[in-house]
Amino acid sequence: MKIIVVSDTHGSKSSWDEVKAYIEDADHIWHLGDVLYHGPRNPLPDGYDPKSLAEELRKYSIDYVRGNCDADVDIMVLGLPEMSRVVEEFIGDWKFVMIHGDQLDESDEVGFAKYHDAKVLLRGHTHIPKIEKKEGVYIINPGSLSLPKGGFPKSFATLLFDDEHITAIIYSLNGSKIFEEVLSL
16 A cells, blocks of 8 residues: 655645656545645745646545645635544554644654554644654654755655555655655554
8 A cells, every 4th residue: 555645735736746646556645734825934836826736636535634824715625625633544553643733843743643542643834854753653744845944855755555564755756765764563
């Protein structure tokens, strides 16, 4: 099984077009928020076209988490009945909790995941990719598809499942690996 995790597209249709080649064989797509609007603190991303991006995203089955830049009108334009701030998903014995992360300080990540009894916390918001393990909890941030920070390129994550493990890989949009880690229960 293959899951693609993206975050912080901020209305960039051109960045979505670049990641499409990687999602064609995905079983699931999870978006960690800040989908259409760039936000008042951010510059306009390359290829900013939220209307076209919304039309494109409606072609896919995507599980969304609501970010701090996602307004009610964005949810309506995406054709969604709602967009939750926290989403829990189970894949086999693995429990994931997803949050955009604007209300979550880095020091709170482990506690938040443990409160939800999750082995993996998926979060966005910082625009900085990471895969790390703290106190038995894996924390994965795919970075940003449109407005990367911290000197990183535009990025996304893949989760590849086998019987006992998950291989988590964060890729740049040109296909080079930024981080890779094998997750074990």
